[in-house]
Amino acid sequence: MKLLGPVEIRGLAESLGVRPTKKLGQNFVHDPNTVRRIVAAADLAADDVVLEVGPGLGSLTLALLPACAAVVAVEIDPVLAARLPATAAEHAPELADRLTVVQADAMKVTELPVAPTALVANLPYNVAVPVVLHLLAAVPTLRRVLVMVQAEVADRMAAGPGGRVYGVPSVKIAWYASAKRVATVPRAVFWPVPNVDSALVLLERRDTPDADREAVFAVVDAAFAQRRKTLRAALSGWAGSPAAAEAVLTAAGVDPGARGEQLAVGDFVRIAQRAHTGR
Incomplete structure (x- = not known):
């Protein structure tokens, strides 16, 4: 299966009249090797159901489809959400039936058509931590989370007590899961190019404390x-x-x-x- 590269990404965006916005934190990945790295780091099983938040033009979605049983993609932008099934059908016709697209704000999602076991996503920088915390609370079937976020945010999510960047996100993530930063992602793999580096953070859910x-x-x-x-x-x-x-x-x-x-x-x-x- 041919994944989306820079030419395909820009062509898709132009055909849809999409201009990436800071408000929605849209930075589209246009490097096939990067999305392959993300899927590999997620270490998915054949029976996993993956929740992807902010699939955008479908770069990561296409790489996820062969690696799991199903993908539920939650996209807030109605234009992008409407286009994604066609992109899957064009690039991976034999796998397109594994994809379900939900046009919604991930921060308001409480029910999904299937129960996901993993969250794998390139998250908008400005809402990354709130989205992860909301989904860990709202979707108890999630056992593993691999998200690409701003490098600084990744450090906060994975920090331990006593660290310089240890704070509210660190503690609240620790309520649900163990967290570690697993890779750095250079800014050049995005369009438009952000002014910060990104990183992958892996969370493994554990039993939450017996407390309110x-x-x-x-x-x-x-x-x-x-x-x-x-x-x-x-x-x-x-x-x-x-x-x-x-x-x-x-x-x-x-x-x-x-x-x-x-x-x-x-x-x-x-x-x-x-x-x-x-x-």
Whole structure:
């Protein structure tokens, strides 16, 4: 099967009157070797059902079709969504029936026509983390996630406690999955060329903590709202006062003088649980 290259990508875009927009974070991959690398890194099984968000003109979609049982592509742009089945039929007629296209905002998706087991996508930079977190929450059948995101975002998603870029995305991703950055993707493989490099992040879902997610995430948000403050100070608004925050932290076995970036997801769970059960 011939994958889409620079000539095909630009030709498709021109025929559709599509001009990539910053608002939708559209940077189309036009390098066949890159999409092959993405599919290989996803390590898909023949019976996997892949959820692809933002398929755009279909570069990655075409590479995914032979590697799994089915692809559900969620595309917010109605013009691109309408064209994708025809692109699959033209370039991979024997596999086109594996593709289902859903024209929707991935941030609002709660039900899909089939239950996906893997998310593989080139995500718009501006919504990458919210989309991943939403889909991990909304689609419990997802076991593996491989996404291409801005390199800086990839580092945040995969960071561990104590790291320079460890923050809210790191902790919330860790609630659902283990994460690691697996490859860097040069900017030259995109059209238009972005002003930043990209990277692939692999997430493997694990059992979530036995705790109220919203309560834990509220602690996380408060802890990182003012990064330079100690947890005693940062959580004072959340707890009601610095003294109340200190009491909860002490009961949870966390140093009130520590900072949010020093805590793992399990620490935030204990803090939320102590606040719920009373100091």
